[in-house]
Amino acid sequence: MTLRYLPDAGRLYGPEYARDPQALYAELRGRHGAVAPVEIAPGIEAHLVLGYRAALDVLTNVGGVWSKHPSAWQARLPDTPEAAGAIAMLGRRPSALYSDGAEHARFRKVIADCFQQIQPHKLRQMVIEVSDSLISQFAAKGEADLVAEFTRLIPTRIFNLLFGRPDSDSAGLTQALSDLMEADGERGARGSDAFSRYIGELIQAKHAERGDDLTSWFIDHPAALRTDELAETLVLVTAASYEPMANLISNTISRMVSDDRYYSSLTNGALSTYDALMEALRAEPAMSNYGPYFVLQPVHFHGTWIQPAELVLVSYAAANTEPANVPEELRSDGGAYLGFGAGPHRCPASDPAVLIAMTAIERLTSHLCDLELTVPRDELPWRPGPFHRALAQLPVRFTPIRPDQPGESPWAVQPPSSSTPSAPTSPARSAGYVTSAPWSS
Ligand code: HEM
Numbered sequence: 001m002t003l004r005y006l007p008d009a010g011r012l013y014g015p016e017y018a019r020d021p022q023a024l025y026a027e028l029r030g031r032h033g034a035v036a037p038v039e040i041a042p043g044i045e046a047h048l049v050l051g052y053r054a055a056l057d058v059l060t061n062v063g064g065v066w067s068k069h070p071s072a073w074q075a076r077l078p079d080t081p082e083a084a085g086a087i088a089m090l091g092r093r094p095s096a097l098y099s100d101g102a103e104h105a106r107f108r109k110v111i112a113d114c115f116q117q118i119q120p121h122k123l124r125q126m127v128i129e130v131s132d133s134l135i136s137q138f139a140a141k142g143e144a145d146l147v148a149e150f151t152r153l154i155p156t157r158i159f160n161l162l163f164g165r166p167d168s169d170s171a172g173l174t175q176a177l178s179d180l181m182e183a184d185g186e187r188g189a190r191g192s193d194a195f196s197r198y199i200g201e202l203i204q205a206k207h208a209e210r211g212d213d214l215t216s217w218f219i220d221h222p223a224a225l226r227t228d229e230l231a232e233t234l235v236l237v238t239a240a241s242y243e244p245m246a247n248l249i250s251n252t253i254s255r256m257v258s259d260d261r262y263y264s265s266l267t268n269g270a271l272s273t274y275d276a277l278m279e280a281l282r283a284e285p286a287m288s289n290y291g292p293y294f295v296l297q298p299v300h301f302h303g304t305w306i307q308p309a310e311l312v313l314v315s316y317a318a319a320n321t322e323p324a325n326v327p328e329e330l331r332s333d334g335g336a337y338l339g340f341g342a343g344p345h346r347c348p349a350s351d352p353a354v355l356i357a358m359t360a361i362e363r364l365t366s367h368l369c370d371l372e373l374t375v376p377r378d379e380l381p382w383r384p385g386p387f388h389r390a391l392a393q394l395p396v397r398f399t400p401i402r403p404d405q406p407g408e409s410p411w412a413v414q415p416p417s418s419s420t421p422s423a424p425t426s427p428a429r430s431a432g433y434v435t436s437a438p439w440s441s
Contacts, residue, residue: 009037009045012289012386019382021288021389025050025318034302038313040386041082046311047304048289048318052338054302055319058293058312059343067100067294068345072309085184089387090292090311095232097240097345104344106223110233112348114217118162123352124359130157131363132410139367139410142400143374145393146364147250152178154360155245157416159238163202164213167416173198177242182383199234203227241349243388247286249357250391252276253364255284257396258377273361277354281320281339288317290387291341316341317389367410368398 010028028036034051077083096107138144160170179191210216256262256276291314320337340347374395381392403411
């Protein structure tokens with residue numbers, strides 16, 4: 001691959017970038033304007049779209065100049081571990097995220113139709129049960145690492161149930177995803193195998209016996225996904241919910257407990273949890289640069305020539321924080337700016353994502369109402385990586401609470417496992433959360 005702009009490229013890796021990515025975005029903006037050359041790993045280059053208007057120009061023109069198909073880019077990568085890592089995150093797979101036009105519309109409709117069947121009040125109840133069962137594990141200690149003990153566990157607990165599996169399966173899924181996404185080498189490979197096994201067993205169980213759950217609805221959707229497409233859709237939904245959900249919840253809590261405008265709002269009625277969520281989505285979007293796009297022909301774009309087979313990454317994080325600010329007429333996002341993307345690939349699950357995050361945070365802050373960070377926010381450790389804004393830890397302390405205290409406590413709500421059958425499928429359990437799809441008889 002021609003390294004035609006490397007000497008100038010900003011590095012989206014290393015501890016300095018993880019500590020303060022906005023400093024790099026500002027520097028690149030000053031040197032290059034709306035589009036800048038970067039490396040996502042040594043020797044793997046990309047164009048980073050930093051400007052809000054430029055980002056919208058990409059996101060809303062997919063199918064014209066822009067495409068989500070990574071195949072041509074992928075074919076030109078060198079045979080290096082760094083390239084293998086990039087392909088693992090961005091390489092072609094038969095699912096919504098990597099397709100255009102009619103192919104994309106078909107995959108997308110399956111996801112959108114099936115997510116619409118989830119009833120908000122039932123999802124909310126599920127999040128309450130899961131959150132309370134997690135909070136009850138550490139509430140009596142007076143301290144916790146909320147990343148390890150709360151925020152990273154929520155997406156897998158929820159989606160495992162939405163997929164129609166017993167709650168007891170979620171520990172294996174969490175371990176598999178954490179190995180897969182946070183480790184290379186042997187541990188990463190172990191995670192990948194375990195995740196494939198989980199998806200395979202899920203499909204097998206639901207083919208054998210349908211329930212009122214996302215997996216069964218995917219299977220029975222009129223789009224008639226092939227088994228490999230079904231597996232890829234489940235992989236996409238799991239991966240697309242795991243990392244951003246956990247990060248959105250952590251980033252929001254870290255803001256609320258370190259900024260008086262928010263946390264005092266629990267008692268003083270200043271800014272709400274929803275305000276904090278919107279601020280986290282705008283200022284620190286969970287999937288900071290995970291907007292891979294490609295051009296179908298050479299394009300002179302906001303001052304930069306871009307060739308087919310070159311990787312373009314929309315930086316939601318840089319675009320959202322552009323100092324020139326965003327003209328109101330370009331905004332229709334309720335305050336999240338590009339936190340959930342825009343255009344045909346905009347997150348199809350932004351409503352359930354906000355509901356899950358709001359409910360989990362409100363359970364936490366209502367049970368533990370004097371949460372505080374044990375280190376200043378600007379000393380919190382962030383996980384390195386080009387695509388996410390992810391806290392590695394969120395250490396907090398609070399006044400401990402105990403199961404026998406008066407009033408409502410996290411122990412009062414039944415943990416999901418207690419009513420979840422241990423059989424391979426759990427229609428009775430999931431029937432409590434979701435409703436039958438209109439096309440299923
Ligand atoms: C309930 C959990 C979530 C699920 C199931 C989910 C699912 C998805 C899926 C399937 C896509 C691909 C859509 C397509 O290509 O047509 C997507 C895109 C996206 N999601 Fe989500 N998501 C979730 C939560 C979040 C959260 C919490 C954030 C950010 C805080 C987020 C940010 C995005 C963004 C920025 C895109 C666009 C990516 C692009 O432009 O290629 N998602 N999501």
